[in-house]
Amino acid sequence: MQTDGKFSVRRRDALAALGGLAALTSPFAMAQQSAEGQPLRLIVPFTPGTGIDIIARTVGPRLGQRLGRPVVVDNRAGASGNIGTEAVVRAAPNGSTLLVSVNTLVMNRSLYPKLPFDPVKDLVPVSLTSWGQLLLVTNPSTGWHTAADLLRDAKARPGRINYASPGVGTPHHLSMELFKSVNGVFLTHIPYRGTSTAVTDLLGGQVDLMFLPIHVALPHIKAGKLVALGIGSDKRHPLLPQVPTLAEAKAGNINVAMWYGIFAPPGTQPDQVTHLNHELKDILALPEVRTAFETQGMDPASSTPEEFRQLVARDADRWASLIKAQGITAD
Template sequence: MQSNANLSSARRVSGPLRRQLLQWGAASLAAACLPAAAQAPAAAAPMRLIVPFTPGTGIDLIARTLGPRLSERLARPVVVDNRPGASGNIGTEAVVRAAPNGQTLLVSVNTLVMNRSLYPQLPFDPVKDLVPVALTSWGQLLLVTHAQTGFRSAGDLLAAARARPGRLNYASPGVGTPHHLSMELLKQTAGVFLTHIPYRGSAQAVTDLVAGQVDAMFLPIHVALPQVRGGKLVALAIGSARRHPLLPDLPTLAEARAGSVDVDMWYGIFAPTGTPADQVTRLNREINELLGTAEVRAAFQTQGMDPATGTPDEFRRLVERDADRWARLIRAQGIKAE
């Protein structure tokens, strides 16, 4: 009855005020006719999963695989929001600046902690200004070369690099990427020098590597595997602590006597600092359960990622250790973001 009275009052006025009253009255009547479940409370506001890189990446796949399933479990919409740019810093800052109410999360990779040292003038701290929610997966990097080099092991590559300092080169998708810093870590550990050839993305780098324009590269296993199986690239070692089921005969860098170098990439989900602990705990629990399902494991494995779980505190310790490790390398090698 109150809505009808408002509509009657609207007839006695004219112009913009009348239109506003009519719109308000119509909206009120429509809301009154909705079932209770359709009148979403604030708690059911959409959750945004911000991906700081372009669609189609492994990080994007994580968000788009978990998003719909998380929506079902939380009974709220979940939207994937790609915010690429500045090596992931644009999307990361959007989450850092978001309200700590559980409505905005970051899906990222260990590039996050590398950026902390590569970009010391950032207006935020990607470690201190984010709360680790859940580790989602690990990705492996293969050390590969083109078929014409004649190298058959990581030891062959390093021996050639020692014999001809600076004559060999390696590609990466850009300064500060895991591919780049992984090779710099190998160089530092083995005491060799290879010239860095940075590209703008992986596609052209892989094309030039296959063509023999560059000598070596670290590549994610799902990117390298088709080229290796096709005979266009030679896998020299895997940058992990253990061998991978997809390439059980390929040794680790340590087994190849190239140094104890583990450059696995972690992926995970973060929230703004100040997010209530109970929300972080619930999100961690729901995500861990999703990661244990067969369909999520299968989706991840198409991108060469192995699902992983743990508590928020365990993930926090991993992030802090990794931030320190890459900071030491970046300082020692004098690496600067371009």
């Protein structure tokens, strides 16, 4: 009996040891060990100063502290975000590379059908981080004070009114195409290479109007250099409570809010995605993070990986329908 007791104790100890070994050799634990001490790269597929860049530089250091790793924000701009996105699609799924992106990602799927990757299927959604709102703004020289003023003149002078965007296929561009479609008006598109040059010409009166994120438009609105005609969301924004939604302005029930989120390379283990998601949820709930986002006109938000995946899939279908209906191409 005594021998059996000793055997049972030893057996339990052996099983416990095997359990511990199994935990240490799980895909997640192995990935953590292999990545330990290596920098975590947050790839931003657009230039510094954009909303995505702000998110990466706010969330990144805090995520690095929690994971015990240094963080590098890597801006890889070009091809409407496709260059940076592809870098993540091709990256090793070891937790050392993440993509911080915006809904341009799903627009590109339809705009660039010959891409060597699928920007929706070939990435692993980790978490939603925030929502950003777009304002319809104009130069004061147009004389428009409301969206109704714009629509009146657009219907009287089809094609004579122009609008700017940072480039074909950007949320700014497709939001205006949706505005045109809903309201049955023809506005001429003037695409630029980036937001700054487009805003410079808008301020100078070379173009009439455009959609802009709140954090870009707000200083110019406060200075009286731009007029906000409406916000493309379901409700007004606390930073500009006097600006009506486009629905309130009788310009169509148009919601063009942009989502921002974080993705991992294909093949990333589910338990690693879950771990990152939990860390990000805690970070996004921090008061200083909420303040940093809200002062830039972004609304902090979080989600499960599955909720984020569903949002991305729905949005991809939504914009694909518009792109096909309007015959929009990236050429």
